Amino acid sequence: MIRQWLIFQFVAMVLVTSSEITLASEIDFENDVYPILEDNCLFCHGEDEQESGLRLDRRGYMLRGGDSGLAAVVPEHPEKSYLIDVINHVDEEMAMPPDEDKIADEDIDLITRWIQAGAVWPGQMDDIAEEEIDHWAFLPRQTEFDQDCIDDFLREKLAGAGVSFSDTADARSLIRRASIVLTGLAPTPERTTQFIEAFAEDRDAEERNAAYENLIEELLASPHFGERWAQHWLDVIRWAETNGSESNLYRKNAWMYRDYVVRSFNEDKPYDEFIREQLAGDVLGHGDATGFLVAGPHVPAATVGQEPTAIRQARADRMDEVLQTVGASMMGVTIGCARCHNHKFDPISIQDYYSMSAAFQDVEFGSRFPELADDHPRVLRSTQLRSHLDDQRQEMRSNGWAWVEDWTGYEEVHFPTQTIDEMRIVFNGRWVMLDEMEILEADGEHRNVLAPELGAVITDNPSTHVASQPTSNLNNGVFGTKGWRGVSKKGNKETPWLQFEFPKTVSVSSIRLSSNREDFLETDYLEGMNKSKYGDFNIEILDDDGQWRPFASTAAMRKKSTDIEQRQALQQKIQEVIGALIVEGPQPAFLAQFVEPVETFVLARGSPESPRDRVHAAAPNRLGGDLGIDPESPGALRRQAFADWLVSPENPLTARVMANRIWHHIFGSGIVPTPSDFGLAGAPPTHPELLDWLTGQFIESNWSMKSMVRMIVLSDAFKQSNAPNEAGLAKDATAQLLWRFPPRRVEAEVIRDSVLQASGRLDPTIGGPSYRIHNVKKRYAQWEVVDNHGDETWRRMLYQERMRRVDDRIFTAFDFPDCGQIRAKRPVSTTPLQALNLMNSDFVVNQATLLAERARSERGDAIDAQVIRCFELLLCRQPSQDELEASIEVAKTQSLELLCRTLINTNEFAFLP
Template structure:
């Protein structure tokens, strides 16, 4: 018996030793790992089938991962190997194999040890995944061409299809076409008649002079700016539940207008919009924050919601850059590798790393010294300084209203501490600054100076940290003080300095964020702290007031001079706020944080860290250090985008110009050059145009001129039976494709015809909406009075608001990218062009103009109406019908009828 027990113990210890030895030994792939893959994985993730684009029969596939872009295996790093999350069911949404077939703990342990030991796979250790760029849009531009003119490329394809160009367009059609395409405005009757005369004498010379005239017009920039604003869905509200107005966002719109009018080289245009803060063009960065966003107050204070909102805002930036400049849907790689194009989820987050210093918000733009606003600022600040000196000479104090904050000024006083004692029982402030005398904008209340801030313990409100008053963050997350019920104790704030300082001003605000960010809200910039006294300690240590806002504002018979100076100071400040540099919604800059790939797009699942770069397969190395500053990242991406070796940017830009001239691009999906987009109808021509664009110094005007000077653009739009049968949509351009003009052209042409169009360029948008409560909706209150008679480009652009007239004509909501506007035909369009207040008023003004210019004869008045609206005289039949019509109806109703004709609303 004893012998038997000894034998059993010996066997047991021997077995345990073997197990221990096996656990310590190296993992053999064929013995330990391959059977797991074969039994549990390869039927769904093998050579024949790859669910979610994931293969487990090749080591290189494990290293790369599937469609979700997570590396399944990171040799030596179990924690970052997504395969372990999947097989342990740590990721419940991707638990594999399913519960019934879940791997055993022993099998999972083998996989972990295999990864720890380097994921050795005999015979496959040197295998590298080679991905080639095969899609036409990502290949280099061709450098040799069989043709050297647009018409030669087009006629080659037309000949192959048995087609040819139409006859040349007549003079009237050509000037109307060119004028609207280049400036968005129809020609005047007088300019049309002059052109017809010169065209009859020498068509080529007359047309070339017309094109040069239109390219030089300041209205060229307005027309082409609108095209760009469509693509980036620029608007003046954020589009969220509150849909707040974006203060002075129009500064970016005006930048775009100037850029096109000055023919700013397109490569510089792109660079400035990404990094204009480094280039003296701070108003250009409005491009980056042109998309919609949800403001912080709407997001709330839940940390996960804040992270999600931040990720959404960065996605808006990438959508803008991808659609407008690159012509790709890079946003499709946010949750997984792009389904069609060679963009991985790592590419997506590497591009978000470029923009980590960008936040949606306002700032004072970086403007060059010769900018008109900077020059005006210098003038007004000199006036302000002189007036302040006059106030200080007799020892007066005063209050300046800077809209978003109050600045209380007083004769300089040296103190080691200051107390602000409020007169109200309940106060709220978001920021307080104490300005050192003689030091420009030196705020000694900042924590960096060692200043200690305290409040009255008896009025302290829990959850309202005093540190918020000096953190430089404006908005609703501030500080509050509240007196206890039935108590006479009032709130106060105390600032203790590390050493005596000479101070002369205090700035205080309740919600300065509104001043920087928004406008047109009821009760905006309202003070929620009331009057207060500024106190210092006397020799005995008692707090004594030396300045009081109530006393400063009190009017007495003895201080007429003080009140007059106070009014003059406020007048200069008002001018400075309007005419000088202004806070504008052009992006805020923040300190970049580390960037991680978010598993399936969730900020709650960060995985691999990535650094700023463009897509890998497009040679996206930006040549910067991993910890490069935010502006340098954006500048590097701008340089990469317009590098002549990057084929996407010139192709996309050239195609977009072609699209706006002919109505359809050579690639009919202007913002999607990927595999899901359309193939080019004339690929060789597109490459030739792109090459010409770069060679011209990226001149948009040169490209436009070359295209509109072609025979293709100058031909008639008349239909032909052979053309309609072979190519009904005129993709091959056997005729100029007629199309309905945009909403802006219809509206602006009516104002032009009535003689009431205000042609001034730039400036704040004209208002058509109400002043609203924070979470109320914008309402259109006036879009027909004379204050609104500017070009529609300058109409206040609110997201999610129907303007009640021209939205019916496919005017974009600006919530989605509109690289190509849809063209619909609905009864509402005719109803609006017949009965809306705007059309009725403009028709009446048009009739008055016709009567004034043509005299008393109805026949002459009718002829003038035709000339003003259609740039031609009526035929005899039209004239007779119009005369009969006007016997029973007003001339204004005839104008409304002409406005409703296809001839007025279509490009010939």
């Protein structure tokens, strides 16, 4: 039999092979296939015209495909060939030729068989259609230069335009400019006076330079430096503390990532490390850095619903948010353009897009307990509190008591140890919902014996069973609304119950359960959140007669008993420790969750319902994107490898983009004026050689961001006056060539923080939870501003709750970003609302009162002295004689408070000198 079977297989193989040879030999491309293409396709997809970027007059172009990014022809695979889809009119929107001009069925069959046979095109089997990369941003950087400092590069360009640097700015302008650029705060009057004296014209050049360099070092060392530059980074990645969807839910403790960024800038963390930690901090000891990956908006699962196609689409949208964040901030390219088709401008294909998404397939939007070092204050406090909790629990058990612990988002029911094979929970209510349940062992690591890999079998009451939310949802590790339900239908007197059968005997002492633990882990400040939807229940075990016997009741545990005062006191102590742990110990934070990566496919036209070829983790192919890892590598390794590719010195983008971004935040415009788009659609660099020189300096400084800032602000270019002159305005009105320091309005945060500093009420505390200005809302209600001027809000604006789609009623008018879109460069508008807010808002009225009180307290009853002090506090100078006289008149006839509001409204206060 085996011999006959082998003979049969051999004959079959020969017949199949010979039939394929016959099939191939039957098709004459020149006489059979090409005439079909010529008659139906080449008019729109030939040498002279290529609609949708597709050419069909050469085999190489067929293999590459057009703008769709899908190969028109995949030899031997007609099912993967996009050409077959479009000529078969699979998608009417992409049907070619359209309408009644469809190619005849017999001709489609011929083309299909031609592709099946290998798409043989005589004379073109080695044809390759690959475009050369000639855009400056994707080419290796220049390394040889004639100049060796910033000013020489700029002077050369200025000389070519027939203009030159302006004179050095006066001392007051310099300290105000440097202070705001580096720390986001105006200098104090006292520090300004000190610098003016040290920088006076009667000092020699060496003393003046030393005074300025000392000022810069002082500002770089200030803890406020990290706050200022963190804000720039948060703008670029559109970080916020709500998800921006219809529900716009608060992201619990997302501020931990903000604090990581502040620390990184203050510590001068090398930029390459900064990148690595944000992409893979979970395995590098910096779990709080991964908030970067989920900084963008997303739609939560409850809003998406349970329809499978909606779930797949939402997942694709979340992955796109990750890629947009990485592309805009670190790569300086618009990655999202390749989601549905090849990038129309840059060398990024649709295959590149999905290969990049494969590198981040383990990332999911959500919260987790961040990985913290053993000596972290929260870890140390947790150890101390949990020791107390263990002692108190042991005392409860030694007395044979059972009790319930409220952990806000879930409950734990504790009882004396039970050694069992089965257990049952019988609920008192007729409608029950649980999202997850854990039954914990009494000893050791308190292992969850309901973990699916341990083989426990969960069944529920058949008469209350809800098919759409089965018991399998109870131990799938997914928190939220997609859990288990039990419902007593009309006329049914039975209540829901759950039964657990274990493959071997276990000793258990507690149960952890919740109705929507996602709320506790993910969000906060919602009315009615963290409420249990299961009520009280009895825990039952089998007695010796095989009958279910209740041994614990949560109703009894919750009932206050005056006859057991010791138990009640101990219960209260336990709850107090739990309350302290929730606030002072490690907390869940919106820093991303990590899931098992799934296979990644190219999605035709960006639709999850149209998967094509499978791809593996990689960076863009034309930029040397091979990550050098196994295709089946775990998610963290993929992210680490992608980070390594990003910070490779051979990568033409990463260091260039950050060097340009630093320049942009100092001068108000980058050498590349589009800081997050270095592609063909972006603006070209004004000084390409200078940018490459700066990039080299950046890498050689061990990617030191402070070194870059220091070098730029010490340049003559930065120290120039901002005064206009006719020659400069005629040649370069926007000062792109930097013949003067470009004047610009300061950001919303600078205005607000400087007002608080002037009144003496700025709380300088670094980091921690954001101060609240909004209400506690219902799930689908809108956030409302309740108080954004009270004393609890007098911290830097960086620490204000950053909500998407919410106007803070004052400083949003000054172009404070909504965080829905990437803001690599904030717009600068001028509107009447700005003046109205700076004159009449509650915040300014309140602060003007405090400013006037400070001036009176520090200068006594003399009106002229009070006026002078107001000028010093707000503008760091004394008024001229005319200003003094006019201001005294206002203070006498109106009020000193009104004068303060007027000074806050001046261009001098709101613009960078």
